[in-house]
Amino acid sequence: MKSALFSASFLVGFAVSSLAAVIPKETPQPDPNSLPSAAPGYYTPNLPSLDERGLDVNVKYPEGTVSGITLLGVESFRGIPFAQAPIDSLRLKPPVRNNGTVGNINGQGIKSSCPQMYVSSGSSNQIFQLVGEFTNLPLFQTVTGASEDCLTLNVQRPTGTTSSSKLPVLFWMFGGGFEFGTNAFYDGVSLLTQGININQPFVFVAVNYRTGGFGFLGGKEIKADGAANLGLLDQRASLEWVADNIAAFGGDPAKVTIWGESAGSISVFDQMALFGGDITYKGKPLFRGGIMNSGSVVPAEPVDGTKAQTIYDSVVSKAGCSGQADTLACLRGLPYETFLGAANSVPGIFSYNSLALSYLPRPDGKVLTDSPHVLAKQGKFAAVPFIIGDQEDEGTLFAILLAGLSTTDKIVDYLCKYYFFAATKAQLTAFVNTYSAMIWDGSPFNTGIFNELYPGFKRVAAILGDMTFTLARRVFLQIASNVHPTTPSWSYLASYYYGFPVLGTFHASDIVQTFYGILPNYASAAIQTYYINFLCTGDPNKGAPVAMQWPQWAPQEQMMQFHSQDAQVISDNFRQDSYQYLLENVDIFRI
Secondary structure, three states: OHHHHHHHHHHHHHHHHOHHHOOOOOOOOOOOOOOOOOOOOOOOOOOOOHHHOOOEEEEEEOOEEEEEEEEOOEEEEEEEEOOOOOOHHHOOOOOOOOOOOOOEEEOOOOOOEOOOOOOOOOOOOHHHHHHHHHHOOHHHHHHOOEOOOOOEEEEEEEOOOOOOOOEEEEEEEOOOOOOOOOHHHOOOHHHHHHHHHOOOOOEEEEEOOOOHHHHOOOOHHHHHHOOOOHHHHHHHHHHHHHHHHHHHHOEEEEEEEEEEEOHHHHHHHHHHHHHHHOOEEOOEEOOOEEEEEOOOOOOOOOOOOHHHHHHHHHHHHHHOOOOOOOHHHHHHHOOHHHHHHHHOOOOOOOOOOOOOOOOOOOOOOOOOOOOHHHHHHOOOOOOOOEEEEEEOEOOHHHHOOOOOOOOHHHHHHHHHHHOOOOOOHHHHHHHHOOOOOOHHHOOOOOOOOOOOOOOOHHHHHHHHHHHHHHHHHHHHHHHHHHHOOOOOEEEEEEOOOOOOOOOOOEOOOHHHHHHHOOOOOHHHHHHHHHHHHHHHHOOOOOOOOOOOOOOOOOOOOEEEEEOOOOEEEEEOOOOHHHHHHHHHOHHHHOO
């Protein structure tokens, strides 16, 4: 049973994040009954004729020259290096920008992803262990395109864009629980085509960054070496690359909006808060807005705290470096496959630990100067306009493997053991008791007595989804409106897949609608239009016409709820008791 459930949850979550690679794109068209066509002055790209499609295109930029390919009205340049390969002595080191030219880059094919931690190989469950060991094999990682030489980004633009176009830039960071993910799964053709359709063309950039033990290993040794939060530093280095080079591709470095989903969404806030909120580079801001899909502030224990140190020590032991005078130097000197196996031997997101992640951004006093929730409350994050929202049933995917948590005491024990070491049982009991044990109150929400996968499933799903995503979002919005009251923000709740068995509108399911636009319905066209408006004007309501005005979250605490075929404005006041407890006790929820 457990192996079947694991297979289902893994395949659903992973397939959603990789649909771009396997499903043909359909260009989402605005619904003529709800989304009026753009005003006169329609952008007309220099589209290639049928016999010209697929031809090479070249761009010379300050650091080199890259050859790309033209297809479906979009020019794509893939695998452009933004930093030196983090191999050999640069493993577990901050990214090093390229000095001088990188020469001629072939940007016509899919390039390497960073090493992936799909499933832990150290699970006590035999099925998990076998799957983890298989996915850690060098052959499997190679076949799936993983390599340590992976600090690259992709640039896509409408055909006909020139260095004088000065288009806004949409900068994408993938999700994957800080354990896996790649820009190879995120093709911007659908989004770029929608931008052309509504007369608001832009440049799309998707970055690779290090994940798992390669990008987010903690421990006192890591802190002392200045090697914490490497994945966040990779993202920052790629934003600096954009500032230096994107003008040659027709982008305007003064008009960058950062966007991410899940871990990528959490990374959006982290980029806003890095270095105490300093987002300047060469005296100018690296971005002017942010879009957060399912993730924002994650309170975290220090990088040299008990949790992170336990993971570090486990990796060192598995790698055979215990007893070495310099265990970090030992890890850096290991063969790739040995370090990969050790790094991937700790609990993963698809395990009983679930959202109690082994690897995630943690405060180190320099890069991330404090826990994100502390930085938020202190106003130490960039005051840029932002959009933030969630799926209605964020927690269902992560509750599938937690059978047995059928009572309040069992849920509290689970949270104490795996999640919140600073919280007492009394505090967590008070929190859990804000959630009804009645089957019809849990997630998937509004489904009555149905979808109770195991006794307590819907309650556990509601708790995990709220404390990590949905109500954590509202806590952040409240804090942000307090410390930066003049900075506009917009929020949403996605309910595209109401009635989907067991999972409902689950975590990452928005990628189908929002990113890929695979289903050419109201949700795809409307949300893409709102986002592109925000990218171009700083306001989702300005630019191309929209069916209805999206109100700012403050001061009335209103949000948009999107369905497949319509949307409505609702009050952001559901599960108020649980929200109030999170808001008043956020410090105990450090993961």
